Amino acid sequence: MINYEYTFLVYAEFFVGITVFGLVINTILLKFSKTLGVRDKENTMIRWSPISKPAMGGITFFISFLVSTGCYGILFDPQEVFKNLEIICMISALLLAFIMGLADDAYNTKPWLKFFIQLSCGLLLIFGSVQSGSEYNFIIKFFEIDFLNYLITILWVVGIMNSINMLDNMDGITTVTSIFILLTSLVFMGFQNSFESFDFLVVMGVVAALFSFLFYNWSPAKIYMGDSGSQFIGLFLAIIGIKYFWNSSIFNTNLVIHSKQIIIVLLLFILPIVDTTSVFINRIARKQSPFIGGKDHTTHHLSFLGFNNTQIIFIFSGIAFLSSLISIIIYRFVDYWSYLYVTLYGIYILAIFITLYLTTQQHKELRK
Template structure:
């Protein structure tokens, strides 16, 4: 694991040195800023596209320190897929692509992933009674999972530090697991991203100086999803070189993406129930709810990150139990936590509004009482003056 430490350190130092220059470039040369609107949480324009360095500064030290004899065609196609998805986010940040065009740009990235890197879902491990699935279903489910989860991760990038923190933990854990499963290049690449994110968080923490943009959030979502699929599929093999063996890899995958998965699931459900398109933007995401509850960006991020870490630790603790035994438990816990936060915030919000209304009524009544007393005092004064 010596190379992993070198890669994390190198990517961290280079990113730390380059981000100030990138911020100035985005503001003064490219004018690539995220302008606030009614839906967004920031109040002033800030540079976006900070995620453009995630992949580039992760890949360079990996290519320097890795043993090139360990590289294979799967690694090359993985790099091609990641570069393709980086371009999707980059063009989306520049031109605010419509959903259908964004999906079109996903095609080459997914093609590289499926047919080149050979990363696809082939087994559901007994979830809803399904184990091995046919090739056609495998391709379809993989395409759906990659697009849905990449965009779900994109949706949590709404407050300072949240997407970067969740991505940091996911990449760190998956880097360690995949490295130990024998996917050396893939694991080291994840470690390189860890180093870059560590530097990025310094500039993205409240009060942030830069956002990762879709360039970063789509890239991280795609990378984490692809890594989880590879981890799950490798865990199904009877012979494993990993020091840590998961009998329930799908439960672990759910735990890693617990925040974006249930946040998107809950928000889309609410929109559909209210007769709206599930893609209509609003302020019902988990991070919005915590801000409404009175937490600042940093505390809201730490609460959600701590929840994510707890679910990952729970998955580690339950790794000896089958998916059919524990998947539904983790699913219900995640769903319950998400829904409970929703109702708790809205209950508090209702109570706060009621108190404000009552205070205004009392204030209005007090003003009326004071006004009447002043009028009576003026009448008494006039009576005394006339006498």
């Protein structure tokens, strides 16, 4: 039986500790690594800020993740960490994403190499789940055919890693979006009484790292997340999304329940999905590569409409909070799922998409 008072105190101390640890790491890196991850002028011109700043978020995120992993082994179950093939593959995939991001921050790696690494991360997760003989925690359970589940898992991992990377285009935006998604996953885990699980501790550690990073990433930012940060966070969100949103224990196998699965995923990842979709549509319509950076994101167009960076952060935070709240209500209180709910929540999702997409059709001349 879980001693909730003791567990709460342990997690409170852990969260504060990781937050302070992250602040110290960020302060040290900011002081001694002024050029780490800084792009040259040619490359920074496609970014929103005209000022080159260090991109070090991934370092803090990955170190905090490793510390959280070690703390779980000390506080709870070392066997779970060091002998669980799924967790080993998860750590390996996150390490691969982090290293690839570091390389991209330093050398501007080719898009095909980034795609290959992202694909490898997805395959590592599938391998870990299949070989461990578990319930396929890192494989999306949507179809009855395993191959199709593997395929959608790969598409999900690659898609979220890229969408989080693309969303990291303005101070604080990706950080607050990621915080809301991960906080919602903690609530879902709480409903499942998974307080002493590996996932609960490491998610809390990454959330603490994000809060410590937000201190320096809030507008006007002193440091950027960089590819090392966005690739790590993107993969981490993809993994948590699979385990607690795609494969939630509340889902069954009929078509209506599958729609519930999709609605919750779309609600929680609505901001990166809408931003990436809008960018792809607009760039393809202009016959431009969707993979080349530019000032044509939803955040940029909100700025063109007169909102400042801080106001845009609050707009995105409001959407993320409301979407998280709706998903929690669905998870906890909506037992009988029907097409009425699909319609209602589908209208909300569509309204967010149309509203943000329409902003990208305003002041097109300012994209350049």
